[in-house]
Amino acid sequence: MIKIVPIGLLEEDQEADQFYRGTIASYDRCAARYAAQNDSIDEVKDLLTFFDEQIPCTASLLDVGCGHGRDVEYLSSLGHMVYGIDRSEKLLRMACGRVPKSHFVEGDVRVLPFRDASFDGLWMNAVLHHLIPPHMPQSLTECRRVLKPSGLLFVSVHLDDSSGWQSKGADFVRYYARMSGAMLTGLLQDAGLTPIRMTSRSAESRWLHCFARPGTKR
Ligand SMILES: C[S@@+](CC[C@H](N)C(=O)[O-])C[C@H]1O[C@@H](n2cnc3c(N)ncnc32)[C@H](O)[C@@H]1O
Incomplete structure (x- = not known):
């Protein structure tokens, strides 16, 4: 089941929302291709395994920006109760078809409609x-809020110092704000999250992978 949550943006955020509408429209247009190209769990299997080892056996989990539900499906298969949130209606429909017993929310990762x-x-x-x-x-503070004090966050981003719109053909037009390890660490610490493991990897893009736990705000 997909629940739709109004985003409730402040007036000054309306203009900035063009970045998200553009990126999400691109994911909607490319949903079938994105799902086909990213269907294999192999690329993130070691990260999912580490994540699973650090959480309780039957944990309550949220996939923040769950896309077509590949990771929701895998984590559910391990016995966890997994929710997903994303803004792409097309990808969410795929996720819902893939893992019908999970709960999906069509909403923005800056406003997580869940209790503390x-x-x-x-x-x-x-x-x-x-x-x-x-x-x-705002998004990381929301993550911190909905996470239990003993909880674990995994976040991965493109590792680089470039930002802006990237296009590959008419359908793929997405905004990226890539970052360094120091920038991600600072953002996490400002949100009250302490990195416990950070690694990087090069595939088609360079990636930064970070696990963090609630801590004190810096
Ligand atoms: C590269 S995909 C990753 C999807 C999934 N996590 C995976 O690993 O396959 C990025 C996802 O973020 C979602 N997304 C981007 N900006 C968002 C926002 N502001 N709120 C909610 N979802 C967003 C997109 O719709 C897309 O599903």
């Missing part, structure tokens, strides 16, 4: 870099 301390773990793969930098603290 709801989740043992949050999985946020390849999403944060789609936000404009002034909105990243």
Whole structure:
């Protein structure tokens, strides 16, 4: 089941929302191709395994920016109760078809419609870099709020110092704000999250992978 949550943006955020509408429209247009090209769990299997080892056996989890539900499906298969949130209606429909017993919310990762301390773990793969930098603290603060004090956040982003719109053909037009490890660490610490493991990897893009736990704000 997909629940739709109104985003409730402040007036000054309306203009900035063009970044998200553009990126999300691109994901909607490319949904079938995106799902086909990213169907294999192999690329993130070691990260999912580490995540699973650090959380309770039957954990409550939220996939923040869940896309077509590949990771929701895998984590559910391990016995966890997994929710997903995303703004792409097309990808969410695929996720819902893939894991019908999970709960999906069509909403923005800057406003998580869940109670404080709801989740043992949050999985946020390849999403944060789609936000404009002034909105990243809001999203991470929301992650911190809905995470239990003993919870675990996984976040991955493109590692680089470039930002802007990237296009590959007419359908693929997405905004990326890539970042360094120091910038991601600072954003997490400002949101009250302490990195416990950070690694990087090169595939088609360079990636930064970080696990963090609630801590004190710096
Ligand atoms: C690269 S995909 C990653 C999807 C999934 N996490 C995965 O690993 O396959 C980025 C996802 O972020 C979603 N997204 C981007 N900006 C968002 C926002 N502001 N709120 C909610 N979802 C967003 C897109 O719709 C897309 O599903």
